[in-house]
Amino acid sequence: MSGRWTIAPALGPATPSWDRLVLASGLPRLEARVLLEHASGRRREWLLAHGDEIADARAADAFAGLARRRRDGEPVAYLTGSREFLGRDFEVSPSVLIPRPETELLVQAVLDRALPGARVLDLGTGSGAIAISLACERADLYVVATDRSPEALAVARRNAQRLAGQALAGARLLWRAGSWWDALDAQDRFDLVASNPPYIGAGDPHLAQGDLRYEPQQALVAGGGGLDALREIVAGAPRHLRPAGWLLLEHGCDQDGALRALLAGAGFESIQTLRDVSGLPRVTLGRMPE
Numbered sequence: 001m002s003g004r005w006t007i008a009p010a011l012g013p014a015t016p017s018w019d020r021l022v023l024a025s026g027l028p029r030l031e032a033r034v035l036l037e038h039a040s041g042r043r044r045e046w047l048l049a050h051g052d053e054i055a056d057a058r059a060a061d062a063f064a065g066l067a068r069r070r071r072d073g074e075p076v077a078y079l080t081g082s083r084e085f086l087g088r089d090f091e092v093s094p095s096v097l098i099p100r101p102e103t104e105l106l107v108q109a110v111l112d113r114a115l116p117g118a119r120v121l122d123l124g125t126g127s128g129a130i131a132i133s134l135a136c137e138r139a140d141l142y143v144v145a146t147d148r149s150p151e152a153l154a155v156a157r158r159n160a161q162r163l164a165g166q167a168l169a170g171a172r173l174l175w176r177a178g179s180w181w182d183a184l185d186a187q188d189r190f191d192l193v194a195s196n197p198p199y200i201g202a203g204d205p206h207l208a209q210g211d212l213r214y215e216p217q218q219a220l221v222a223g224g225g226g227l228d229a230l231r232e233i234v235a236g237a238p239r240h241l242r243p244a245g246w247l248l249l250e251h252g253c254d255q256d257g258a259l260r261a262l263l264a265g266a267g268f269e270s271i272q273t274l275r276d277v278s279g280l281p282r283v284t285l286g287r288m289p290e
């Protein structure tokens with residue numbers, strides 16, 4: 001059992017307690033606890049209540065391996081295979097973006113504007129976080145989700161089966177493969193279109209930092225300084241939105257001005273930008289004329 005002693009040679013030959021594993025991991029305590037829950041299959045409350053007891057040796061070995069990979073930089077969500085989004089646990093893998101809290105603002109903006117029975121499109125669904133959350137929150141919505149990546153769509157379908165079984169049974173949540181608007185039929189029309197597309201420019205130094213190093217490039221990077229995917233989505237939206245339909249887009253916090261100009265140029269009205277909890281501009285939306 002290789003990994004056990006690499007986390008803390010000073011611990012001595014005996015398997016340490018659950019608390020000691022966390023302390024000796026060299027990780028922030030919350031991250032270490034999440035990984036220990038995953039490695040042991042024990043709930044957080046159990047681990048807290050039994051923290052001073054000798055850890056199970058197999059769990060300690062598994063934890064040592066995960067802690068080492070985390071110290072090397074792998075995202076916690078890829079190590080555990082899941083990330084919470086709007087109160088639900090989504091399966092994630094290195095073929096999908098790890099859902100971000102900022103995207104919850106986009107989902108809420110859709111929910112605030114969707115009339116009963118609305119048809120909603122999620123372009124570039126990744127893990128399915130946006131589409132599945134909408135279908136779970138509102139049983140009246142009809143949701144279509146697309147992605148260019150077959151691997152991402154496979155993850156999204158599994159999430160849907162686990163989290164939105166009823167919605168699937170009612171055929172209210174449909175999947176389409178393809179690049180942006182090409183994934184749809186020419187006659188498809190929606191009341192709302194939401195997307196969190198790639199919007200980081202190639203060569204942006206953030207791509208070499210933190211979790212972004214491990215996430216799929218096609219989920220992160222867009223040409224034209226990060227604006228090309230947003231441009232393509234805005235340009236095609238008028239053909240697929242009903243009169244008075246909304247287009248809602250997540251974007252980088254320095255892209256709101258450019259996006260408002262794109263929306264105005266494509267004939268959108270009621271254009272506004274929403275800010276996240278840190279006060280940063282994150283979601284810009286516009287409405288087609290009546």
Ligand SMILES: C[S@@+](CC[C@H](N)C(=O)[O-])C[C@H]1O[C@@H](n2cnc3c(N)ncnc32)[C@H](O)[C@@H]1O
Binds near residue numbers: 100126180196
């Ligand atoms: C930033 S991720 C967003 C994933 C998910 N919607 C979320 O918010 O967590 C962008 C997604 O767009 C997909 N994508 C990239 N280029 C695309 C294209 N040309 N057509 C369709 N989807 C694309 C990627 O595969 C990825 O899943």
